[in-house]
Amino acid sequence: MQEPTEFSRPVDLRAIPRQIVELSADEAERAALARRFDIVSIGSLTATASIEERASGVDVSGRIEAALVQSCAISGEDFPVHIASDYRLRFVPEAEYEAALADAGEEIELSSDDLDTIAYSGSSIDLGEAIAQTLALEIDPYAEGPNAEAARAEYGLSTPEASGPFAALQGLKKGQEG
Numbered sequence: 001m002q003e004p005t006e007f008s009r010p011v012d013l014r015a016i017p018r019q020i021v022e023l024s025a026d027e028a029e030r031a032a033l034a035r036r037f038d039i040v041s042i043g044s045l046t047a048t049a050s051i052e053e054r055a056s057g058v059d060v061s062g063r064i065e066a067a068l069v070q071s072c073a074i075s076g077e078d079f080p081v082h083i084a085s086d087y088r089l090r091f092v093p094e095a096e097y098e099a100a101l102a103d104a105g106e107e108i109e110l111s112s113d114d115l116d117t118i119a120y121s122g123s124s125i126d127l128g129e130a131i132a133q134t135l136a137l138e139i140d141p142y143a144e145g146p147n148a149e150a151a152r153a154e155y156g157l158s159t160p161e162a163s164g165p166f167a168a169l170q171g172l173k174k175g176q177e178g
Contacts, residue, residue, distance in 0.1 A: 006032035009128030011051065013058060020062070021049045023131055037136055040069040040078050047131045057092035057117075058125065064134055072145030074152060079145035083138045087116075089130055094119040 007029045011021070023046065025033065030042040048062040066083045097119035118130055151157070 005126065005129040005132060006036060007045070007128040007132045008126055009131075010124045011127050012124045013053070014123050016051050016053050016058070021051060021127065023047045023049065023128060025128075033132055033135070034068075036132075037139055039139065040071060043067040043069065045131075045135065047134075049127055049131075051127075057090045057096075059088070059090050060127065060130065061086070061088045063087070064131060064138070066135055066138075068139070070139070070143050070145075072148055072151070073142040074144055074148040074157070075150070077145050077147055077151075079143075081140075081143060083135065085134075085138050087134045089134070090117045091120050091125045091130075092117055094121045 007025050009023055025042070025045040030045055033045070034040065034042045044065070044067045046066075047064040049060050050062055052059045063086050064083065065085075068081045068083065069078050070081050071078055097117065116134075118125070118133075120126075
């Protein structure tokens with residue numbers, strides 16, 4: 001059995017709801033998720049989920065919205081971030097999930113129509129944990145706040161464009177022109 005997560009919302013698949021499910025994290029859950037994702041805070045986290053049983057598993061789609069505070073990757077200053085994103089997930093029984101991975105071998109090619117797939121065991125899925133994982137994927141670990149450029153200038157840091165892989169090529173091009 002899996003350990004409970006910070007934002008657990010089990011859904012019994014034997015009685016799949018036929019309406020939109022609304023989820024909201026309370027203050028303690030948001031604080032625990034902020035620690036898990038190594039961000040300053042999560043002021044709000046809500047999601048909607050439409051759950052539909054299919055032959056290939058259980059499809060869940062909806063929208064996630066969150067208000068976060070992150071530290072700027074350049075200046076270290078805290079700044080607000082708003083996340084609003086649609087998502088689509090497919091839950092499949094663990095045995096089917098592992099068999100599909102074994103059949104796929106080392107390479108799996110995904111198209112834009114493919115859903116993120118999550119394995120489950122037993123007769124329930126943890127919709128809250130799926131929402132938490134979806135939020136984690138939406139958080140930019142290198143987010144730059146409004147004062148990032150000023151911090152770069154103050155500390156003599158170059159911009160990503162000036163120090164990236166194409167900067168050397170640009171320098172070569174300028175050398176050939178002159």
